[in-house]
Amino acid sequence: MNKGIQVNSEIGKLKSVLLHRPGAEVENITPDTMQDLLFDDIPFLKIAQKEHDYFAQVLRDNGAETLYIEDLAVEALDKSEEIKKNFLTTLLTEHGYRHGRTFEELQAYLSGMSTKDMVTKIYAGVRKNELDIKRSTLSDMAGSDAENLFYLNPLPNAYFTRDPQASIGVGMTINRMTFPARQPESLITEYVMAHHPRFEGTPIWRDRNHTTRIEGGDELVLSKNVVAIGVSERTSSKSIQQLAKEFFRNPASTFDTVLAVEIPHNHAMMHLDTVFTMINHDQFTVFPGIFHGDGSINTFIIKPGKDGEEVEIEHLTDLEKALKKVLNLSELDLIECGNGDPIVAPREQWNDGSNTLAIAPGEIVTYDRNYVTIELLKQHGVKVHEILSSELARGRGGARCMSQPIWRDEI
Ligand SMILES: NC(=[NH2+])NCCC[C@H](N)C(=O)O
Numbered sequence: 001m002n003k004g005i006q007v008n009s010e011i012g013k014l015k016s017v018l019l020h021r022p023g024a025e026v027e028n029i030t031p032d033t034m035q036d037l038l039f040d041d042i043p044f045l046k047i048a049q050k051e052h053d054y055f056a057q058v059l060r061d062n063g064a065e066t067l068y069i070e071d072l073a074v075e076a077l078d079k080s081e082e083i084k085k086n087f088l089t090t091l092l093t094e095h096g097y098r099h100g101r102t103f104e105e106l107q108a109y110l111s112g113m114s115t116k117d118m119v120t121k122i123y124a125g126v127r128k129n130e131l132d133i134k135r136s137t138l139s140d141m142a143g144s145d146a147e148n149l150f151y152l153n154p155l156p157n158a159y160f161t162r163d164p165q166a167s168i169g170v171g172m173t174i175n176r177m178t179f180p181a182r183q184p185e186s187l188i189t190e191y192v193m194a195h196h197p198r199f200e201g202t203p204i205w206r207d208r209n210h211t212t213r214i215e216g217g218d219e220l221v222l223s224k225n226v227v228a229i230g231v232s233e234r235t236s237s238k239s240i241q242q243l244a245k246e247f248f249r250n251p252a253s254t255f256d257t258v259l260a261v262e263i264p265h266n267h268a269m270m271h272l273d274t275v276f277t278m279i280n281h282d283q284f285t286v287f288p289g290i291f292h293g294d295g296s297i298n299t300f301i302i303k304p305g306k307d308g309e310e311v312e313i314e315h316l317t318d319l320e321k322a323l324k325k326v327l328n329l330s331e332l333d334l335i336e337c338g339n340g341d342p343i344v345a346p347r348e349q350w351n352d353g354s355n356t357l358a359i360a361p362g363e364i365v366t367y368d369r370n371y372v373t374i375e376l377l378k379q380h381g382v383k384v385h386e387i388l389s390s391e392l393a394r395g396r397g398g399a400r401c402m403s404q405p406i407w408r409d410e411i
Contacts, residue, residue, distance in 0.1 A: 001065075002407045004202055007167040008224045008254070010278035011358040012408035016065040018072075019056055019403060020158045022048045022392075024124035028154035037156055037181050038267075041394040048391035052159065055365070055387045055402065062359050062385070067406070069161055070123065073188050074115045076195040084115060087191050091122065091184060095152055105133045106151055122184070125154030157182050159392070160401040162273070163234075165189040166219035167406050168227060169254055171203030173243065178213045178234045203252045206243050214239040217271025217401055222278060224254050226326045230272025231262040231298075241302070244311055248304040259326050261319070262298035263290050268350055273400045275337075275354050279382055280362040281411070283333040284323070285354045285373070288340050291319075301326060335380050337373050344372045351389065352398025359385070361411060365399040367392075 002016060026045045029037050056066045077084045088107055097103040109131055110118050127150055157163070164186035166173045174190050177183045186208045193199050206214070218230035227247070229240045240260050247255040261272060269275050275287035291297050296317035303312045316322040320332055337354040338345030345353075353370035362382055366374065367389035374384055387399060 001198070003198055003200070005167045005170055005172060005199070006407050006410075007221055007405050008169060009408060009411050010221055011280060011361045012411045014059065014062070014064045014357075014359040014405055014408055016067060016407035017059060017403045017405050018067050018069045018161050019052075020069050020123075020161050021052055021056075022156075022159040023120065025154035025156045025158065028125045028127075028150070029156050033153075036179075037154070038179060039156060039395055040267075043391040043394045045391075051388040051390065051392045052402070055392075055399065058365055058385050058387055059359065059403070064359065065407075069188065069192065069404075070119055072192045072196050072198070073119050076192045077119070078115050079195050083191070083195050084111070087187070091152075091187060094183065094187065097151075102133060102151065105131055122152065122188075123155050123158055125150045126152040153181065155182070155185055157395065158185055160217075160395065160397040161404040162397075162401045163216040163271070165193075165404065166216035167404060168205060168219065168221055169224070170252060171205050173206040173214060173216075173219065174204055174208045175206075175215055176208045176210045176213050176239075177215060203250065205246050205250065205253070206239070210239065210242075212236050212239040212242065214243065215271060216404065217273045217397075220272060220276075220278060222259070222327060226257045226259060227255055228259040228261060228272065230276075231260050232272060233265040233267070233270045235271075241311060244302045248311070256304060257326050258302040259322060260300040260302060262300075267396065270396070271401070273355055274352065274396075275349065277354060277356045277358070277400055279335070279356060279358055279364055279377070280333075282327075282329050282331060283335065283362065283380065283382065285337060285356055285377070286319070286334045287337040287349045287354045288345055289349065333380060335373075335376060335382075338370075339372055339376050341372070348373050350396075351393045352396070352401070355398030355400045357399035357403050367398050369393065
């Protein structure tokens with residue numbers, strides 16, 4: 001077992017990875033809550049679990065240790081009664097419950113369970129009909145709160161373990177998530193990082209106590225010194241600049257370059273990794289829909305500042321040029337999702353055709369349904385492991401989104 005974190009690339013052989021097996025939370029999505037819960041449909045849980053187990057098996061068969069974050073959370077919270085209590089208090093407070101009847105009843109209900117059941121329940125959500133709380137507050141009887149059937153909403157996005165945090169180098173960012181539906185997920189990461197013995201002493205580049213937001217799907221480790229970050233629906237330019245400064249300042253960091261890439265702000269492309277992933281030293285997938293009509297795109301190379309400036313920023317509008325520059329490459333192979341076809345590319349992107357998980361240089365895991373992109377990848381010499389995707393894809397995330405590497409071999 002490797003302790004701590006080692007992720008100095010997107011492509012080094014994958015040795016350990018964090019997953020979350022979709023559970024009862026997925027069955028707590030309804031047509032009315034779907035949008036707030038960031039889903040476009042309701043997956044069939046039994047099949048989603050089968051598909052997820054298959055995905056995990058492919059990773060194990062190829063030499064990766066699979067760790068389930070829900071298990072690590074139980075181990076971390078079981079370290080002491082106090083840790084468990086603080087976690088619950090914070091969770092409830094962040095949901096807006098402060099000392100008072102509901103707070104106390106929820107606390108009693110959840111802390112009366114085994115830690116495993118409690119964690120499972122927190123993912124699944126706590127329905128109002130599970131507790132018999134006699135309340136006479138107006139918010140329980142009128143307005144939008146009264147319509148909500150949950151005291152604690154389900155966390156159906158939790159199987160996208162990529163997003164609540166990001167492993168970068170020897171450390172992590174623990175992320176302030178954009179939407180309330182996902183904010184509790186990074187609280188779970190925070191407790192795992194702080195209290196699980198496996199992660200003792202791990203540097204935290206940026207914690208979740210910020211007002212500016214960032215999500216792991218936007219954070220790509222291109223090399224030991226370069227991180228690419230999407231300026232997206234989920235990640236703001238302010239967070240990127242703050243994180244860049246931390247990389248340049250913190251002696252535990254080896255990163256001296258941040259490449260910010262501005263992508264369209266919409267649900268189909270909520271993170272950079274839905275339109276751009278790294279496959280090999282010089283190979284990437286890219287969705288052509290991110291380029292402006294003239295083929296340009298805003299990219300910004302951020303470096304440590306000189307002459308008292310915080311940082312130095314160079315603006316380039318050519319992605320290929322920017323990548324060559326930061327990675328010191330003379331040639332680059334950008335492989336277009338759906339072969340750039342105006343129907344196939346957006347169709348396959350919608351189901352994460354550009355979202356690949358590299359498990360070694362030139363070797364990836366990706367959804368089977370995106371067969372046009374897969375064929376093209378093979379023509380470009382990429383070794384492809386196809387995984388099942390009927391139900392998992394309904395959450396708008398693919399193999400990279402469903403995995404948080406914590407150890408990769410150096411390349
Ligand atoms: N790394 C990713 N692209 N993750 C996809 C997350 C999808 C999820 N439904 C959300 O909207 O948050």
